[in-house]
Amino acid sequence: xxxxxxxxxxxxxxxxxxxxxxxxxxxxxxxxxxxxxxxxxxxxxxxxxxxxxxxxxxxxxxxxxxxxxxxxxxxxxxxxxxxxxxxxxxxxxxxxxxxxxxxxxxxxxxxxxxxxxxxxxxxxxxxxxxxxxxxxxxxxxxxxxxxxxxxxxxxxxxxxxxxxxxxxxxxxxxxxxxxxxxxxxxxxxxxxxxxxxxxxxxxxxxxxxxxxxxxxxxxxxxxxxxxxxxxxxxxxxxxxxxxxxxxxxxxxxxxxxxxxxxxxxxxxxxxxxxxxxxxxxxxxxxxxxxxxxxxxxxxxxxxxxxxxxxxxxxxxxxxxxxxxxxxxxxxxxxxxxxxxxxxxxxxxxx
Amino acid sequence: xxxxxxxxxxxxxxxxxxxxxxxxxxxxxxxxxxxxxxxxxxxxxxxxxxxxxxxxxxxxxxxxxxxxxxxxxxxxxxxxxxxxxxxxxxxxxxxxxxxxxxxxxxxxxxxxxxxxxxxxxxxxxxxxxxxxxxxxxxxxxxxxxxxxxxxxxxxxxxxxxxxxxxxxxxxxxxxxxxxxxxxxxxxxxxxxxxxxxxxxxxxxxxxxxxxxxxxxxxxxxxxxxxxxxxxxxxxxxxxxxxxxxxxxxxxxxxxxxxxxxxxxxxxxxxxxxxxxxxxxxxxxxxxxxxxxxxxxxxxxxxxxxxxxxxxxxxxxxxxxxxxxxxxxxxxxxxxxxxxxxxxxxxxxxxxxxxxxxxxxxxxxxxxxxxxxx
Numbered sequence: 001x002x003x004x005x006x007x008x009x010x011x012x013x014x015x016x017x018x019x020x021x022x023x024x025x026x027x028x029x030x031x032x033x034x035x036x037x038x039x040x041x042x043x044x045x046x047x048x049x050x051x052x053x054x055x056x057x058x059x060x061x062x063x064x065x066x067x068x069x070x071x072x073x074x075x076x077x078x079x080x081x082x083x084x085x086x087x088x089x090x091x092x093x094x095x096x097x098x099x100x101x102x103x104x105x106x107x108x109x110x111x112x113x114x115x116x117x118x119x120x121x122x123x124x125x126x127x128x129x130x131x132x133x134x135x136x137x138x139x140x141x142x143x144x145x146x147x148x149x150x151x152x153x154x155x156x157x158x159x160x161x162x163x164x165x166x167x168x169x170x171x172x173x174x175x176x177x178x179x180x181x182x183x184x185x186x187x188x189x190x191x192x193x194x195x196x197x198x199x200x201x202x203x204x205x206x207x208x209x210x211x212x213x214x215x216x217x218x219x220x221x222x223x224x225x226x227x228x229x230x231x232x233x234x235x236x237x238x239x240x241x242x243x244x245x246x247x248x249x250x251x252x253x254x255x256x257x258x259x260x261x262x263x264x265x266x267x268x269x270x271x272x273x274x275x276x277x278x279x280x281x282x283x284x285x286x287x288x289x290x291x292x293x294x295x296x297x298x299x300x301x302x303x304x305x306x307x308x309x310x311x312x313x314x315x316x317x318x319x320x321x322x323x324x325x326x327x328x329x330x331x332x333x334x335x336x337x338x339x340x341x342x343x344x345x346x347x348x349x350x
Numbered sequence: 351x352x353x354x355x356x357x358x359x360x361x362x363x364x365x366x367x368x369x370x371x372x373x374x375x376x377x378x379x380x381x382x383x384x385x386x387x388x389x390x391x392x393x394x395x396x397x398x399x400x401x402x403x404x405x406x407x408x409x410x411x412x413x414x415x416x417x418x419x420x421x422x423x424x425x426x427x428x429x430x431x432x433x434x435x436x437x438x439x440x441x442x443x444x445x446x447x448x449x450x451x452x453x454x455x456x457x458x459x460x461x462x463x464x465x466x467x468x469x470x471x472x473x474x475x476x477x478x479x480x481x482x483x484x485x486x487x488x489x490x491x492x493x494x495x496x497x498x499x500x501x502x503x504x505x506x507x508x509x510x511x512x513x514x515x516x517x518x519x520x521x522x523x524x525x526x527x528x529x530x531x532x533x534x535x536x537x538x539x540x541x542x543x544x545x546x547x548x549x550x551x552x553x554x555x556x557x558x559x560x561x562x563x564x565x566x567x568x569x570x571x572x573x574x575x576x577x578x579x580x581x582x583x584x585x586x587x588x589x590x591x592x593x594x595x596x597x598x599x600x601x602x603x604x605x606x607x608x609x610x611x612x613x614x615x616x617x618x619x620x621x622x623x624x625x626x627x628x629x630x631x632x633x634x635x636x637x638x639x640x641x642x643x644x645x646x647x648x649x650x651x652x653x654x655x656x657x658x659x660x661x662x663x664x665x666x667x668x669x670x671x672x673x674x675x676x677x678x679x680x681x682x683x684x685x686x687x688x689x690x691x692x693x694x695x696x697x698x699x700x701x702x703x704x705x706x707x708x709x710x711x712x713x714x715x716x717x718x719x720x721x722x723x
């Protein structure tokens with residue numbers, strides 16, 4: 001008895017062609033040697049001047065719940081990548097003080113040197129999320145440019161063992177820049193019969209004509225002065241000149257502030273509003289200052305050559321004065337054409 | 351099924367006997383045990399969604415084409431190692447399950463995407479301690495034609511823990527086989543073997559480091575070696591280098607900053623610094639955004655140009671009606687994402703009043719860039 005034997009071979013080489021493509025996925029993964037990549041992270045420098053002692057505020061975000069015992073922050077001038085040898089930055093964090101922490105708790109500075117800070121605590125579960133630490137007394141690198149930070153978190157309390165999370169930072173040190181300008185000493189002063197508004201360019205008239213003088217009534221007139229200055233000690237306005245003169249004959253000036261009396265020989269001025277007689281007005285404008293002693297009493301007039309008639313104690317915006325003039329003559333005043341030239345001088349006291 | 355197999359055996363035997371009778375004198379053919387095989391499922395293959403050794407939650411896509419027409423109420427997939435020429439895909443031999451392999455990730459066997467078999471509810475299960483997969487439907491009583499492409503996904507696989515090749519034996523049954531063992535698979539309709547492999551992972555690393563370039567300048571371009579930029583305000587007196595302001599106009603000057611970073615979360619540009627100061631005298635800063643009017647002493651700035659991905663923030667504006675200065679320091683601009691050489695311009699404005707005390711006025715300003723990676 002015999003049988004034809006049919007044998008099915010199962011050895012691999014024969015089966016190979018019978019196997020339709022088997023999809024084998026090559027698994028591409030990042031190396032787990034450095035832990036997971038930290039989420040959002042940044043270092044805010046309060047003062048980024050080279051060499052400045054300042055505050056660093058560090059924020060880092062973990063992406064999963066994990067037992068966390070320490071965080072290492074290392075500052076390097078060459079790269080934020082932990083696998084590349086670190087060239088320490090020229091800054092110095094050896095004297096930092098941990099001021100605040102949020103999003104976590106229990107950390108203190110476990111160890112520190114010129115370019116590395118290790119925050120430590122008793123390992124505890126840290127929920128995924130952002131943590132922020134503020135360090136005082138961090139000293140920036142000494143030159144302008146970019147430097148880097150390397151962040152690693154650990155389950156241990158002394159940054160030993162494999163990191164849980166890793167991430168890099170980049171920061172910039174930058175010189176400040178200066179904005180500058182100059183304000184020159186400033187004095188605006190003008191005189192005229194009238195000055196519209198506060199515009200010296202519009203002032204007009206420099207001749208006052210009292211007309212025929214009479215013993216029965218006070219002759220009046222007025223002119224205006226405009227002043228503004230940034231002088232720290234304010235301004236003064238002086239008047240110089242003589243009283244009304246005709247040859248050898250003078251209308252005597254009032255040497256003290258006095259009322260105007262028709263029939264008496266008088267020449268005087270003031271810088272206020274009057275009603276006896278009705279002439280002049282008080283100072284106007286946004287500036288400061290006022291009539292000086294003897295020139296600020298209503299209905300009283302005087303004239304002293306070289307005297308200060310108005311002043312301020314500090315810088316003043318526009319200030320417009322109206323000068324009131326009065327002339328009275330007695331029956332004994334010699335006839336003639338009387339004239340006077342008055343010079344007003346504004347001085348900024350810088 | 352067994353009758354069919356027996357028929358085949360009988361016809362083989364008959365054929366052999368007839369041959370012998372006709373050809374006398376021919377040496378007898380080797381005697382030995384006879385083995386009868388069902389038809390092969392062909393083509394057939396199993397896709398692995400992930401070949402990482404030990405990986406859980408992997409999907410095996412089982413695909414085959416029926417060779418024999420008939421009712422299929424169960425499919426069994428048995429996973430085995432090969433050893434010494436036995437086991438592996440060889441039907442009827444001892445099956446040693448690959449270490450670590452399971453068809454029941456997390457204790458549950460699941461299968462999806464059943465096509466080619468009868469419609470209805472197919473139940474996934476396991477036997478042999480979760481190393482053998484079963485897919486059954488006792489209501490699948492309609493015959494499946496030969497040459498029908500069948501596929502389903504076992505979504506609850508756990509890969510063997512060792513790297514290397516392992517095998518699967520695939521059987522179709524007209525009725526659920528409740529007594530299946532590897533050495534006694536019972537009466538199946540068709541069968542086939544597949545080879546699978548777990549591999550070591552391929553680690554690919556590529557690192558792009560965090561970057562930041564930040565520069566402040568007043569010239570035509572960023573000069574990294576410049577010690578400090580300077581922004582004079584006013585009209586220059588001749589060529590004296592002295593710039594003068596007064597109450598008659600608003601005077602302006604500008605400084606640029608350039609930022610490049612790959613920070614995916616953008617960042618913030620901060621401005622620190624006070625107002626123009628000369629000794630104890632200052633030109634007041636505009637602490638509420640607004641216009642500067644000639645003759646009303648004020649000092650402020652606005653962002654007259656915004657670079658790519660840069661927007662004004664912290665109360666700063668982008669027009670001459672929005673001069674402003676936060677003398678306590680704070681955000682000036684926001685960066686919305688990675689940028690390359692994004693150039694922005696800060697324009698400063700100032701005017702003096704009639705009472706601004708004379709002097710040289712200066713302010714030192716700093717920009718701080720904080721990228722968020």
